[in-house]
Amino acid sequence: MALHESGENYLETILILEKRNGIARSVDVANELNFSKPSVSRAVSVLKNSGLVTIGNINQLVLTDEGRKIAERIYDRHCTIKSFLMKMGVCEKTASEDACMMEHDISEETFDCIKKSLK
Numbered sequence: 001m002a003l004h005e006s007g008e009n010y011l012e013t014i015l016i017l018e019k020r021n022g023i024a025r026s027v028d029v030a031n032e033l034n035f036s037k038p039s040v041s042r043a044v045s046v047l048k049n050s051g052l053v054t055i056g057n058i059n060q061l062v063l064t065d066e067g068r069k070i071a072e073r074i075y076d077r078h079c080t081i082k083s084f085l086m087k088m089g090v091c092e093k094t095a096s097e098d099a100c101m102m103e104h105d106i107s108e109e110t111f112d113c114i115k116k117s118l119k
Contacts, residue, residue: 003050005104008074009033010043011052014061015071023060077103077111084114 003011013032017024030040044061047053052067063071078099085095106114 003052003070006043007047007050007052008070008104009100010040010047011063011067011071012074012078014053014063015068015075018063023056023058025060029061074103077106080111080115080118081106083118087118 010029010033013029014024017028017032021028026040026044027037029035029044030037033040044053047067048055052064052070054062054064056062078096081099081102082092082095085098086092090098
């Protein structure tokens with residue numbers, strides 16, 4: 001299944017919120033991404049229909065195994081690219097913003113080379 005950049009961002013945000021708060025709710029995702037609650041609701045519906053997210057017993061967003069796999073891959077890319085950029089002298093804020101854009105578009109080959117250069 002091909003997932004658009006926005007879907008990857010939602011999954012990554014759910015993962016980050018889980019790590020930070022223990023759970024992720026739609027309202028938390030809306031606040032984190034500065035999106036409207038209806039926009040998040042529509043996106044969550046698409047992710048649910050794609051089998052990437054379920055709704056838990058206290059209405060929290062729960063990543064499925066496949067959703068978690070995608071979220072962790074994107075998050076790893078983000079952290080690695082951010083570290084690489086900071087190592088080159090880019091400030092943390094800019095590195096994080098640039099990594100957010102780059103994480104979706106660079107090839108596996110380029111990403112693997114970035115990862116190797118950090119070791």
